[in-house]
Amino acid sequence: MLNHKPFVVVGVDLAGSPRRPTGVCVLYGIKALTHIAFTDEEILNPIHQTQPDIVPIDAPLSLPNRRKTIHDRSGEHLRDCDRELQKRGIRFFPVTLGPMRMLTERGIALKGKIEEMGYRTVECYPGGAQDVWGIPRQRRDIKGLWLGLKKLGVRGLTETMTGDELDAVTAALVGRWFLLGKGEMLGGEEGIVMPSDNRKSKT
Structure with missing residues (x-):
């Protein structure tokens, strides 16, 4: 039997400003390692170090x-992709909404930097993925989100992880599912990666 190298995914729960915390998760197979970053350099460093198969960004x-x-x-x-989310009854903020403009600008710029490094970057939406998986969003029940990700098979989770880190874990898990053929791209190549709507699936 061939030994296949586990997927490495770096999930990013991006903040609109470098003054606010960004959650970063490096998912080695199904083991999550997380940290908080602020600057673009702090986000890019683990990508350079781990050479991921895909980088899903929540922005x-x-x-x-x-x-x-x-x-x-x-x-x-x-x-x-926003219209697809609407059809599925998933709540989101339009990119043209005031606070979203700064996040969009930073996200597009960061995507350019990561792709210049040679890594595929995709947009994801942890809140929407959590809805599909039937687990709570962090603002509603952070402990429930932690337990939900654990039930989905993610290892390495700690009870001290922040909501930003758990959303980064979610982003990374969405990327893993996509690589495994258990996800879809809503709205074409420039759309949002979402998990397939099969809540009984495991990682």
Whole structure:
């Protein structure tokens, strides 16, 4: 039997400002190692060190149609992937909403840096993935989220992990499922990676 190298995924729960904490999770197979980062350099360092198969980021990484920049007032408010989330009854904030503009700008810039390093970067939405998996979002029940991720098979979780770190774990797990063929890209190649809606699946 061939021994296949486990997938390495770096999940990022990005903050709009480097003054606020960003959760980072390196998922080796199903074992999670997390930390808090602030600067882009602190986010990029573990990516450089671990050479991941994919980097899912919890931040908008594309703009709505006919918008050249996030500050462009013309064009649409929703992307194709946002409309897919709407159809599935998943709550989200549009990228054109005030606080989301800074996050979108940082996310797109960070994606460019990671892809320059040679790693595939995709957008994900931990809150939406948690809805699909039937586990709580961090703002509703952080302990329930911790337990839910543990039940999904993630190892290495500690009770001291912050909500940002648990969302980064979620992002990494979504990336793993996608690599295993248990995920889908909503809205085309520039869309959002989501887990397949099969809540009985394990990692």
